[in-house]
Amino acid sequence: MRPRKQAAPFERRNMTLKLIVWRQKNPDEKGQFETYTARNITPDHSFLEMLDVVNEELIREGKNPIAFDHDCREGICGMCSMVVNGIAHGGHERTTVCQLHMRKFKNGDTIYIEPWRARAFPILFDLVTDRSALDKIIEAGGYISCHTGGVPDGNDILISKTAGDYAMDAAQCIGCGACVAACPNGAAMLFTGAKVSHFAALPQGQVEAPERVAAMVKAMQECGFGNCSNHYECEAVCPKGIHTKFISRMNREFLKALFKENTGTFTPSEK
């Protein structure tokens, strides 16, 4: 019998990388790039763990660690937010930067790390940006108004499988803001489009659909986001693969709303 071929042992050589990181002390200061060396990085480190290693060293040297947003570190919370080598979340398909692993890099690589850049997302500190503009859009209409009470019966309102799937696809958005970061116009159309489409597809959301889309688009404008110029960069970097068809749906809902009464008066509590 032929001896079985042994699989080559996985090479676990530690890497040394050159990091060029955006450092900014506060929102008003003009930031600049600083260069660091990341040593002893294994291919199994996640991108954030790699930054942790660098930060440990910075702390030991008595320097300020690099500030960055993070929370769940398993790709579902939408907190981590950095542009790696010019691409939001680092360019690995449907992956947040916390789930980007160092095996995607080679020993000796130079990595540029920048914060999300958009007028609506002011930089607070290093790589941390204020993304509360997205919350303002949700506040403007990202909900349905209903009387709370007893738990409704299952299948009380029938929803087709297609509509349900469509709404679920839209609801996958984790609000990380990568779409805004990747958009050359700093537009939040993918984020808002996903929310508008999510509700517009379901009977519970359809009641207030025209008012909702008008209010959310207005909030988007007031927060200083740009317009969509249909490059689809947002879809390409979205860690949840939100499709740009939802932007199209929002545009359609908006244009439909122009011909409806009460549009732009989303004040559910007064109804």
Added chain:
Amino acid sequence: MIGRKALVAATGVVMLLFVLAHSFGALSVFTGPNGINAYAQALQNLGPLLLAFRAVMVFVLILHVTFAIMVTATNWKAKPDRYAVRRTRVATFAGETMLWSGLLLLAFIVCHILQFTLHATPDVVIRIDAQGRLDVFAMMRESLRLAPVSIAYLIAMSALFLHLFHGIQSVSQTIGLLNEKTKPMFQIAGITLSTLLLLGYGTIPLMILAGMGVFGK
């Protein structure tokens, strides 16, 4: 913000229809002097209708340019700082240069009207043909025979190609017709129409420069 963009899209569609119709007129130059001169005469015979149509087109153009510039200004304001490393994943050159191809086209439209509608440029040769009509055929041939004029036309047509390459599929998204199924359809429509227009309009200066076909006689 969506409304403004939709207006840019709608006026763009009107101008696309005009460009398509205009291309049939321009291509009638290949049928020789009789064809295009008769076509030009027929247009002139419309009288006030032609004037009204022109006024509407100028209005549509002004709306398109004004709103496109307004939308772009908001976009520039929304993204004041650029990334040090800029990499795009799916954005096209045509998409990213819409403003510039558009401004180039605007300059071209102004020159084109000055040249062949108002006959205000020095290269224009005005002749009357045997049937007593304005000899549009000779006018086109004499102007486009000059290499700089022809090259300018070819550059403008390349700008038109780029503008429509992105513009046609972009319209479908802006007015809310796009989904997984229709996206490839609109993209193919955009590429096909813009290529056909480039080939159609582009052949005229090329054939005249080369002195081929009806232009060789």
